Amino acid sequence: MCRLISSVIIISWFTLTVGQNLVLIGGNLRNDNTQIWNKMVDLAGGSGVAKIGVISASKLNTLEGEKVIDNFVRLYGAKAIGIPVSATGANDPKVAKLVEDQTGIFIVEDSEDRSWNFLNWVSSLVRPSDGSEEPPAGAVCYESASYKRQNLIDTLRPSGKDSLVLAAIKTLLNRGGMVAGNAAVMSKSAIILGGDSISALVTGTRFVSFSRIPFSFRKEGGLNLLNVDYVIESQLSEKGREVRLLRTLVESDTPKGLGVDENAALIVKNPLTRPVAKVMTARWAVSGVLYLDVSDIPTQSIANALYENVTFSFFTVDDVIDLTTGEVTFPSWKTNITGQEWFKNAIPSNDILSRVGPSQWRETARRLIDCKELNVTNYSPSSIVPMIPAVRVDLDRTRAAGMGADLPGDLNNTYVASFQRMLASVKVLGIL
Numbered sequence: 001m002c003r004l005i006s007s008v009i010i011i012s013w014f015t016l017t018v019g020q021n022l023v024l025i026g027g028n029l030r031n032d033n034t035q036i037w038n039k040m041v042d043l044a045g046g047s048g049v050a051k052i053g054v055i056s057a058s059k060l061n062t063l064e065g066e067k068v069i070d071n072f073v074r075l076y077g078a079k080a081i082g083i084p085v086s087a088t089g090a091n092d093p094k095v096a097k098l099v100e101d102q103t104g105i106f107i108v109e110d111s112e113d114r115s116w117n118f119l120n121w122v123s124s125l126v127r128p129s130d131g132s133e134e135p136p137a138g139a140v141c142y143e144s145a146s147y148k149r150q151n152l153i154d155t156l157r158p159s160g161k162d163s164l165v166l167a168a169i170k171t172l173l174n175r176g177g178m179v180a181g182n183a184a185v186m187s188k189s190a191i192i193l194g195g196d197s198i199s200a201l202v203t204g205t206r207f208v209s210f211s212r213i214p215f216s217f218r219k220e221g222g223l224n225l226l227n228v229d230y231v232i233e234s235q236l237s238e239k240g241r242e243v244r245l246l247r248t249l250v251e252s253d254t255p256k257g258l259g260v261d262e263n264a265a266l267i268v269k270n271p272l273t274r275p276v277a278k279v280m281t282a283r284w285a286v287s288g289v290l291y292l293d294v295s296d297i298p299t300q301s302i303a304n305a306l307y308e309n310v311t312f313s314f315f316t317v318d319d320v321i322d323l324t325t326g327e328v329t330f331p332s333w334k335t336n337i338t339g340q341e342w343f344k345n346a347i348p349s350n351d352i353l354s355r356v357g358p359s360q361w362r363e364t365a366r367r368l369i370d371c372k373e374l375n376v377t378n379y380s381p382s383s384i385v386p387m388i389p390a391v392r393v394d395l396d397r398t399r400a401a402g403m404g405a406d407l408p409g410d411l412n413n414t415y416v417a418s419f420q421r422m423l424a425s426v427k428v429l430g431i432l
């Protein structure tokens, strides 16, 4: 009898939650990333069935929104329409109904520039020109100015309360629809708005630095489409954001963080109930997702700009992470690296936090997990103009476990490696 009841409960829980799918995109998703675009279409019902609503916080469709629609319609066989949402539109039942009529939603950060009035003009003068360079061709989910990220969240979730449109997005998710967008806005935890790893490391400490873009985050959280507390970064490795994520976690008192690489995604099943995430990348890519746990890092680390023995993991294509327990399942084609390391030496980086020298932290750790050495000491250089202190980053794999393999079907034998429990220590050395 008991057994019968519990199996009935299990079945109804399963049918209630089957099919909820959130796609956390790591930024700069390329138009030709067939894996991820096809996956989004499949999760929204498949080619010829999928109807995608492309949501932007604006009165009219934006440039990025148009690119997303064009990709879905022209390249990937889905129907797609723009759903621009203004501050009043966010609580308009007609707009909410339009959202619910779709099988999938893609949220873009690009929103209109604010209309001209004196106040907006003054604030545009003091606003740092962060990231509003020319959007890259052939990609969506590119970095836009941080006020656009704020504007999107303020529009869909004003004062931390779901608008009708956001409630409709959740209804669509619960019904088994697909929701996608930049990973960095989806969490209920702190949302990072600006700065790089160096400014995140030294802001408010005794170490002087004149960073181009100040470090800032939004404590009140984002769109709340994920039922677990994680601070989430996008373009993680490519922009060297490991330390920016680290400080945000400690300062916002959030133990765990995820950093998704460019042109990669986490496909999250049951985001609103029991989220389980799978890593998806472009074909033949060694990119993936950083997983950071700061639960044993003391808060005074911030003031001292000194973080010791921070545990981090990195997951690559097909790895599955239970976001509630942190448990990880590796695909059967990956094998244990421990004791089978290929290289003799680690290769230290002399620009480990680089925003431009691509993915130095990721590549240094990838080499370390697959070599005979146990640790590697890296540096980030100082400069006088602008004034930036030198930083030392030690990585240690003594307690780490690695899993890797040549990518199946790749004639170039690209080797991908995942690992758990590597340690990083980050220390500011001072100017020169």
Ligand SMILES: *[C@@H]1O[C@H](CO)[C@@H](O)[C@H](O)[C@H]1NC(C)=O
Pocket: 308, 309
């Ligand atoms: C960090 O780890 C090293 C090596 O295991 C150890 O010697 C050191 O005491 C640790 N530091 C802290 C603050 O835990």
Ligand SMILES: *[C@@H]1O[C@H](CO)[C@@H](O)[C@H](O)[C@H]1NC(C)=O
Pocket: 336, 337, 338, 339, 401
């Ligand atoms: C990998 O191999 C090491 C050394 O043989 C062993 O300690 C570890 O448990 C193995 N890991 C897995 C996941 O099997």
Ligand SMILES: *[C@@H]1O[C@H](CO)[C@@H](O)[C@H](O)[C@H]1NC(C)=O
Pocket: 372, 373, 374, 375, 396
């Ligand atoms: C780094 O690893 C080597 C062995 O490869 C070891 O002798 C050394 O003590 C380690 N250094 C630190 C700081 O743990």
Ligand SMILES: *[C@@H]1O[C@H](CO)[C@@H](O)[C@H](O)[C@H]1NC(C)=O
Pocket: 284, 410, 411, 412
């Ligand atoms: C192998 O690498 C070359 C050069 O990077 C690239 O042009 C080619 O497409 C790759 N082939 C496969 C099957 O990955």
